[in-house]
Amino acid sequence: MMDFPVFTLLLAVLPVLPCYPTTFQELHQNRQNQTSIRFLAVGDWGGVPYPPYITPVERATAQEMGRVAEKMGADFVLSLGDNFYYKGVDSVDSPRFQETFERVYTAQSLNIPWYVLAGNHDHAGSVKAQIDYSHKSDRWRFPSFYYELNFRIPNTKRTLTIIMLDTVMLCGNSDDFADEKPRGPLNAVDANRQLTWLQKRMAMSKADFLLVAGHYPVWSVSEHGPTQCLLKRLRPLLVKYKATAYLCGHDHNLQYLQESDVGYVVSGAGNFLDPDTRHWHHVPKNTLKFFTGQASTLGGFVHAEVTKDKMTLTFLQAKGTSLYRTVLPRRDTGDQDGGNDMD
Template sequence: MLPWTALVLLFLQASLALGYPLTPALRFLAVGDWGGVPNAPYYTARETANAKEMARAVKNLGADFILSLGDNFYFTGVRDAEDKRFQETFEDVFSDPALRNVPWYVLAGNHDHLGNVSAQMAYSKVSRRWHFPSLYYRLRARVPSSNASVSLLLLDTVSLCGVSDDFADGLPRGPRSPEAARAQWAWLRAQLAAARDDFVLVAGHYPVWSVAEHGPTHCLQRRLLPLLAQHRVTAYLCGHDHNLQFLQDEQGLGFVLSGAGNFMDPSKKHARKVPKGYLRFHYGEETSLGGFVHVEITPKEMAVTYLEASGKSLYKTKLPRRPRT
């Protein structure tokens, strides 16, 4: 785990190298389900279109890091740290000079767990921009030129809830190791209880709420949602469903779903399983080249912008900083 001082320094060095102005904001891109295909050429047209637009977003909007929301390698992850998929699906695709100095912070999805997740963590020692230190971990930073702080808690929702089979009903069947799941829940409870930051973000692969093909994740509704509400978390970020969604509950908690890095699915089959009024934005146009999210955190608020790979801004919303306790 990097201390916030080292993390801020890393962000500032990346910003200076990329040449965009340093203003009092922390910025990042969030993209999920971008992991190509297991046969040549090992990438898709949507993935390459997203990579191109992400580079443009870094140059024009700024991004201190990229948050990878899982399903990094379709369909069965990687074998080892020397697997050619790292080169052909990641390095060769996200190769624009604007992306070379931007660190990626990675978590695992259900397709990653069908392979060797430890190999993805080991790749952190191979690539200077791939950071995946453990199954779940915390990042903390201050918004530049301010005292506002941000905590980002990255979870392994597959370990918490189980591996889902997208070619069956897609429902997680429960954790493979209940003991490991209990340890992660305990870690999360402790982290949230200790967080005094102005913005607290939690990220995982599975959604809490989703109107799309996979729908809400019952395990997260039961165990995670009460913690998010109790500790007044700013937003939960995820992927898994292959589209873009923004949902918000009555307390103002935001749910940012960014799973359009490789596939697009227009489904709204679980719309009735999401409380009325929660869904604020949904985009799953089948002819689209996909998209991702740009987040900008200032001392006062967090702006979330959904960008299509064509360059079009689809939707923008803002979330306030947490009240001081």
């Protein structure tokens, strides 16, 4: 029989998660004739904490993001963490919001929702200040440390779900300058609560396309390499629940890996570039499909388009050309007509 104090502890760690109807995000663009959702994914774009508060890579990447959003279309941006180097922000009134974000991504085509998650450098400051900035900006959307986004693909019966994680809360912080790996969460209860919530949401999901996003990579061939904590705690869920893809940053380059029918996107080239491949042999053989971290690209990001039956990922360099493209299929959820409301 389970000892009563242990059972009480488990109840504290595993909160009750009720089943509730899914809330769908509104797409604010004129989508009358559109049959897809399009977005950009960029990480590690957070400038520097001294004048001019941005880097040449951030500026070039921002300009190309604006051009691509105008030409290829974009309904929103996924911001994959390390939004403000090197120690985040200390206040919702920090000038960094203007210096490194608002005055940089100025293209009208980027005046769309930015769905934000926190990276290790953000956790060096106040993540709550970044969450609170959602109330001061028309496009900055950061409702909580981790959250779920649901979309209806226009003029179809298909749905897209994106689960935004806080991998620092889940695995612990890291010091890039000491090449330190995450050593474990600061608060095990918070980490377990997030993991339980994630498992619950993935298990319930009937979305036709299910994406998970975080800052740390599951698989990476570059400086930080695979994140052991995520290999242990997240990867099994991605495989079990047939996630379409996992998107992240942390390593300052562009990568695409395919493993166990899950796509792994590293898009961390928004501010710095790193060609390091020291973990080339630390990912499963033949899983790496694309890599670039060359300075000549001037930066980079990913464009995604989700249609009725597929998701197309295009990896772009800031100097104006696409580098790699891949297509991922719709999930097999057992609902062949796709006509579900995910309730």
